Amino acid sequence: MLAAIATINSAAAVASLVPELGADGATARWAAPVRVTQVLSTLAREMIELLSGPLSGRIRECDSDNCPLVFVDTSRPGARRWCAMERCGNRHKVRALRARRGTDS
Structure with missing residues (x-):
């Protein structure tokens, strides 16, 4: 460090x-x-x-399994999980949907 x-x-x-x-x-x-x-x-x-x-406490690592990006969470609640919803967030939601559909059958 x-x-x-x-x-x-x-x-x-x-x-x-x-x-x-x-x-x-x-x-x-x-x-x-x-x-x-x-x-x-x-x-x-x-x-x-x-x-x-002042944004130092809002630095986050992307929650995606295979994304190395770091971002500043500027959302109001400070609960953002992914570097970009269009990229990693969408992938996560598609995987979750497919998993639910696979277990619902």
């Missing part, structure tokens, strides 16, 4: 991506050149904010 924290802190210490307003004045992009170290720094800073912020 300490090694992971050190890695995140080290990546965050590098200069992050620089946002730039587009010529139309309504779009944004990253100022060139975009370097991998800047991307990692930006991601690490966002990770630090997430892990130490």
